[in-house]
Amino acid sequence: MNRTQDMARIYLGRHVCGLAAVAFGIITLVWHDFNNWQQIQALGNVPHREILVYLAAAIEILGGVAIQWPGTARVGAFVLGSIYLIFALLWVPRIAAESRVFDRWGNFFEQFSLVSAALIVYASLSPNDSERPATAARVGYLFFGICVISFTIEQLVYLSGTAAFVPKWIPPGQMFWAVTTTIALALAAIALLSGRSALLASRLLTAMLIGFGLLVWLPAPFADPHKMINWAGNAQNLAITGAAWVVADFLSQNQFGRATPQK
Numbered sequence: 190m191n192r193t194q195d196m197a198r199i200y201l202g203r204h205v206c207g208l209a210a211v212a213f214g215i216i217t218l219v220w221h222d223f224n225n226w227q228q229i230q231a232l233g234n235v236p237h238r239e240i241l242v243y244l245a246a247a248i249e250i251l252g253g254v255a256i257q258w259p260g261t262a263r264v265g266a267f268v269l270g271s272i273y274l275i276f277a278l279l280w281v282p283r284i285a286a287e288s289r290v291f292d293r294w295g296n297f298f299e300q301f302s303l304v305s306a307a308l309i310v311y312a313s314l315s316p317n318d319s320e321r322p323a324t325a326a327r328v329g330y331l332f333f334g335i336c337v338i339s340f341t342i343e344q345l346v347y348l349s350g351t352a353a354f355v356p357k358w359i360p361p362g363q364m365f366w367a368v369t370t371t372i373a374l375a376l377a378a379i380a381l382l383s384g385r386s387a388l389l390a391s392r393l394l395t396a397m398l399i400g401f402g403l404l405v406w407l408p409a410p411f412a413d414p415h416k417m418i419n420w421a422g423n424a425q426n427l428a429i430t431g432a433a434w435v436v437a438d439f440l441s442q443n444q445f446g447r448a449t450p451q452k
Contacts, residue, residue, distance in 0.1 A: 202434030210253030270307030
């Protein structure tokens with residue numbers, strides 16, 4: 190079995206990424222607008238803005254479908270990585286204008302984590318066994334680890350807001366889980382970037398993000414189905430979950446968790 194067949198038959202991370210991309214596209218079409226994380230405000234008042242809306246939706250849906258199949262997965266990864274990179278870069282002017290507002294940085298790194306996953310998928314599915322695809326996959330891996338640092342800082346800076354997302358019925362309390370998950374993110378970042386227990390960390394991170402989706406975001410559309418953010422939040426969480434899953438797949442496939450990322 191070659192590497193492409195191995196990824197297609199065993200590993201599920203890219204499929205989750207593709208499902209999230211399709212969800213993003215459908216949500217964009219239904220609301221005829223960009224969501225909170227994928228914004229083009231940096232472009233100002235764009236003429237015929239609706240054209241960009243529909244174009245972005247079509248790209249995400251087509252990319253999300255393409256990444257599901259072995260024959261088109263690399264194309265899908267390239268398409269999704271490209272549009273996520275555009276959305277990430279469109280946060281840069283807002284970072285420059287409001288550099289002390291970490292939310293702007295956080296939104297950049299959330300989109301960039303999806304770029305990182307797309308790079309890993311694109312490189313890992315390369316039919317070429319040369320060092321170049323392997324290096325590109327490692328770069329994507331390191332980029333994702335840096336993004337997890339941003340996730341940690343964002344939760345720490347907005348700790349009260351993070352606690353408010355935790356369902357009140359979960360013991361022992363909202364702030365407890367806000368602090369605990371922030372520490373967990375920090376430990377995951379350290380493990381990923383140091384290479385120590387990286388595979389375990391990536392799997393636990395994926396499981397935690399699945400928990401976020403089930404406990405925090407999944408009930409939101411049922412509470413208020415008319416708010417776009419409630420649907421888009423599910424897609425965003427699913428996309429980052431897929432990115433973490435891609436990293437876990439990559440580490441599992443390459444037994445990368447036993448060595449430092451540079452080796």
